[in-house]
Amino acid sequence: MLCDVCKCNDATVFLTQIIEGKMQKVNLCDACSREKGVQDPTGFALADLLLGIGAAEEIEKGSSTQRCLVCGFTQADFKKTGRLGCSTCYTTFTEALTALLKAMHKGTSHVGKVPERAHRVGELNDRMRNLSESLQKAVAEENYETAASLRDQIKQLESELAG
Amino acid sequence: MKFSNLMTSAGEWLRGEGPHHQIVISSRVRLARNLCNRAFPGWAKKAERTAILELIRPRVEKLPEMQDSFSESLQDLSALDKQVLVERHLISREHAAKSAGSAVIMNRRQTLSIMINEEDHLRMQSMRSGLQLKQAFKLLDKIDTALEAELEFAYDQKLGYLTACPTNVGTGMRASAMLHLPGLVLSELINQVVQAVSKIGLAVRGLYGEGTEAMGNLFQISNQTTLGEKEDEIIARLTKVIETIIEKEHDARQVLIQKKSNTLWDQIGRAYGVLTYAHAMSSKEALNLLSIIKLGVDLGAFPEDKRLPIDELFIDTQPAHLQKMSQQKLNAEERDHLRAQIIRTRLKVLPKPDISKLVKEAGDGSEPTPTEQ
Numbered sequence: 001m002l003c004d005v006c007k008c009n010d011a012t013v014f015l016t017q018i019i020e021g022k023m024q025k026v027n028l029c030d031a032c033s034r035e036k037g038v039q040d041p042t043g044f045a046l047a048d049l050l051l052g053i054g055a056a057e058e059i060e061k062g063s064s065t066q067r068c069l070v071c072g073f074t075q076a077d078f079k080k081t082g083r084l085g086c087s088t089c090y091t092t093f094t095e096a097l098t099a100l101l102k103a104m105h106k107g108t109s110h111v112g113k114v115p116e117r118a119h120r121v122g123e124l125n126d127r128m129r130n131l132s133e134s135l136q137k138a139v140a141e142e143n144y145e146t147a148a149s150l151r152d153q154i155k156q157l158e159s160e161l162a163g
Numbered sequence: 164m165k166f167s168n169l170m171t172s173a174g175e176w177l178r179g180e181g182p183h184h185q186i187v188i189s190s191r192v193r194l195a196r197n198l199c200n201r202a203f204p205g206w207a208k209k210a211e212r213t214a215i216l217e218l219i220r221p222r223v224e225k226l227p228e229m230q231d232s233f234s235e236s237l238q239d240l241s242a243l244d245k246q247v248l249v250e251r252h253l254i255s256r257e258h259a260a261k262s263a264g265s266a267v268i269m270n271r272r273q274t275l276s277i278m279i280n281e282e283d284h285l286r287m288q289s290m291r292s293g294l295q296l297k298q299a300f301k302l303l304d305k306i307d308t309a310l311e312a313e314l315e316f317a318y319d320q321k322l323g324y325l326t327a328c329p330t331n332v333g334t335g336m337r338a339s340a341m342l343h344l345p346g347l348v349l350s351e352l353i354n355q356v357v358q359a360v361s362k363i364g365l366a367v368r369g370l371y372g373e374g375t376e377a378m379g380n381l382f383q384i385s386n387q388t389t390l391g392e393k394e395d396e397i398i399a400r401l402t403k404v405i406e407t408i409i410e411k412e413h414d415a416r417q418v419l420i421q422k423k424s425n426t427l428w429d430q431i432g433r434a435y436g437v438l439t440y441a442h443a444m445s446s447k448e449a450l451n452l453l454s455i456i457k458l459g460v461d462l463g464a465f466p467e468d469k470r471l472p473i474d475e476l477f478i479d480t481q482p483a484h485l486q487k488m489s490q491q492k493l494n495a496e497e498r499d500h501l502r503a504q505i506i507r508t509r510l511k512v513l514p515k516p517d518i519s520k521l522v523k524e525a526g527d528g529s530e531p532t533p534t535e536q
Contacts, residue, residue, distance in 0.1 A: 071202045085206040087197055087317030087325040107391015110323025112334040115311045118318050
């Protein structure tokens, strides 16, 4: 039996993992198992490896010439490594990744910890939206005094967001 | 702190006495974080990796939790030293393969280990004895918050923390516990448990090996997904499942004592005989026999104060630890010989199994009460 990863050496490591009742099997040669960290009891999940391989096929459907503007990563590179090039790759390859992430995870949106920085930006954005709505309303009601004050607040918020 | 100092004591997670420590050897949580708009370590050129390392490392070193820490570049560690760290679960095997541009920082108690430029720019890991996933996460969360004040982590409003591998995106968190389940293995119930657990989005695997082949009856259970569920929900779910497994393990031990006591005492007696008299022993045989002795301690066949020397042997008989102790490179045959020798020496303090003290196991952590034979 040939190794599932390099497809040239004989497989010597046979792995079975059951996740959500689905049995996954993968056969690896000695070199690939070492490279993929299969012998590492702390960091390895068969899914990573399998999804790395499956992911490549999924990704191939997209255009293969697309290149990440920040790091120069391509879909072919993802196919090879099963890892992305930088955080911007998630935006660059969003189309291909969406289906992949959906199959891989419990949900499609993050609901956990939000970093303070992102939290602050989120709050400022919310306040901005409220102010804009109030401003439109004030203008519609020809309440120009309120509108002027709102406009000043928006300006200040814009500078905060930029900083 | 020097590497030699690190070597002299086992990690606190090994010697500690956390809740359910008889069955749950350790709890660990890791968080993956990356810097914004910088190539991930696997894609970054050496110069960029080095620049990233220089940006992150001083900030990690000055964390209050990292006072008196061991901080080393991977290129400055020998292959053997790296292997020792892997055997102690302080760095991953993947990290051990790294060289220039990667580093590891860990505290003296070996309860906190931060890898820089592993698969992600930051891999932070917290270890605890027994079942303490919540506490392990709490510490990491605090450290993560402290670091994010100075470093801009890659974060997306929809996808959460962005990681090199899409399997970690979202929370970037993997929580796991290492369980010792000889009762479930001996009563051939382990595969049932593994299957049941896998159905609810958690992964179980032998720490060394698969299913019933798991060496030392050690199993690792962890969350499989990281997107679409909050950190504390993942941990609560995992903890609940582990508590159920602990209960099943206790039940299995009870049944063994009641229905298959001869087999059980035979196993313990044989393990004791082989470990105290053998002159050559593979790592696999050692782990399997030590597991039975550990079960013997849990059941009262050996004195409770001999638990630590036995637990330490699980780590100290691993190949790199043996070579580090003997300060020379050993081939497999020499290692097997030395392993048997160390076990014989350490187990001199272990009295023969005392069947009269073998008791029906009470709840976890409680003092065993002797019963009439």
